Amino acid sequence: MAILKGFQKLTHVDEALQTWLDILQVKKRGETTVPLNKALNRILATDLIASGDLPPFDKSAVDGYALKAEDTTGATQFKPITLHLTNTQEVGAKQAQQIWTGNPIPKGANAVIMLENTKKTNNELEIWTQLARNGNISKKGEDVKKGENIIQAGTRLKPHHIAMLAAMGNTQTKVTKKPQIAIITTGNELAQAGTTPATNQIYESNGIMLTAMCQELGAQPTYLGIAKDDLTEITQKLKTALQNYDAVITSGGTSVGGLDLVPDAVNNLGKPGVITHGMALRPAMPTALATLNKKPVMILSGNPVAAIIGFETFARPLICKMLGMKHTEPRPQVNATMTRKVATTLGRKTYVRVKVTQKNKEFLAEPVSARGSGAISTMTRGNGFVIVPENREGITKNEKVLVHLFGTVETT
């Protein structure tokens, strides 16, 4: 028989996270090399130092004619100046040479006149405008200087970063290896999708959800399946997970009750085991953090929304550290105005689900109401969280709040 116990004390979220990370001393995973067409959303492993200037030479920013700026002084459409066209290596006084966007500036030239400000007749060119030195020239190194740190290690690679890597002549890049995360769900009430649930069962959904959350951050999840509410079965799955993966996430079997076997199983496996159990966090109070074999174990609630919040609060910072990111990657945020008041409990960090809409450049946040805090529909009907801190008892109507977005904002 399991012992019935309550949480004698709830731990402040920031404190719980810091204590756990201090014990873990998380190290960045190793590096691996990927071709640039597989680099999107991977994390750059080492700073990208410019191997050369960009542009690598003075080049024309327009289609037109390279010439000497001093030869254009006083030219207007009503008082054009005539230059001689040349094809030689060097542009001399009173000469002009046709040039296209991106071409290197020929020797002797120091400006480029745009095609539309000229008229060509045989070997002569009428010019209608005056140019300053370096006019319409992209100077060597004006975009990037050789030796400059252009992309810092820990950056999530987006298309423009990949373009910069390619512009430096790279066909591949070093990225951080994906942290290998084992996921275990527990509970006799769970039926695997694809089977027929018993009358007292529901379909398991946290396994695939936590899989997707790991994928979204750039970790490599492996779902080890459902463990029954049985100490031996849970222990066995935890052992496998700890042997083969960098971190373990469990869901279920952790609230204050008779069948809360996961913390017990973790503690039976070694020291230090569970470090904190019971968070001043709503939903997700029954979350526990543990370490075994110097590996992180996150014991999340079986309630789907509480599992999401537990993941956001503890797995996100952990995975970002494993990926070598400088800070925990924030979700996109937006300032919005609350359409209704929401009450929260003093002393609990609370994740309020809201639906943000945009109207005339302003954002409104409507709380998504639901009787059950665990209702996954509060996520599918919403698109963001407002995080109410421990020292507040709620949010007022018309209050300006910062929303952390997990979905797209519609324009109404």
Add this chain to the structure above:
Amino acid sequence: MAILKGFQKLTHVDEALQTWLDILQVKKRGETTVPLNKALNRILATDLIASGDLPPFDKSAVDGYALKAEDTTGATQFKPITLHLTNTQEVGAKQAQQIWTGNPIPKGANAVIMLENTKKTNNELEIWTQLARNGNISKKGEDVKKGENIIQAGTRLKPHHIAMLAAMGNTQTKVTKKPQIAIITTGNELAQAGTTPATNQIYESNGIMLTAMCQELGAQPTYLGIAKDDLTEITQKLKTALQNYDAVITSGGTSVGGLDLVPDAVNNLGKPGVITHGMALRPAMPTALATLNKKPVMILSGNPVAAIIGFETFARPLICKMLGMKHTEPRPQVNATMTRKVATTLGRKTYVRVKVTQKNKEFLAEPVSARGSGAISTMTRGNGFVIVPENREGITKNEKVLVHLFGTVETT
């Protein structure tokens, strides 16, 4: 010799896009089935209609004892009421039955008292608090009702959507097929990364950048390589692209100049060919839109930033339509305050690159300055666009602007 030509008229961006889409009559791509662990960020192909209620039965929201609410009337910690514990199928008057979170409510019970509000002694249970009918019960269907449209077709699947699919018993889902996009870059000045560029060459970077932009939206890009500034070579690559892919994106060879061969090559291949060439858009003025064999051809500038803006403006709405999304998917947006003024040209929609930072819940947008509009470093040093409409001549200092984010916002 190509003909030297200028843009006699620049077309308003919205008009150009609408005309092109009207001619194309873009259809949603077909459907394909993927397992849920491959469904993240794919686009749901058909509405998800709830196949049953969630929860599927009345269940306990807490660990405790199921009982009749009317038996708790008047109970307090100082005046407890004693009930008889039972294990039978039905909970009778003055009876209570132990229950865990998620368990179905036994027949006869209509509320659940939390463990911490009780004291068990042998077969008797002291209760210390009064409950209303349905207290601590998650009612059948309170999360989702059978037949409800829970996730609309065209939704990009995020972890909570995948959880909902699983909660309905699905192991796989129908998603829209990825549009197959061919990418061609053109220009004698381009050297393929991995080779040694000539002194007048730069490394090609738009091919891999556009590849990543397609991947980010959920299309399947294929890079067909660099075509020299040669009508035959460009035509050959375009033919291959049109035969084998759903859409074509080219970059380079489209500004007002002698070597702007791509629009010519497209027009030689058939009707209607180029529909609009020259956009009231900055950067990205030389963008052209075409259709051949009823397939879209987007002719983007060779300038990297102009190629990005051209993609944002025309490829993003097109690909979203091909994916069956109801609207063009917006980037995350944030309201920010400009730290400096920026001048723009009246009559041009202008994409100003900014770096957004967050300080005390407020967002500041600092324009990223650069001499060359094409400098890719304006993207790597920034994280968002402010889109200045055609009827404005710039943005003022301290103006509140809407920023479309392409990168992460740091907290300072």
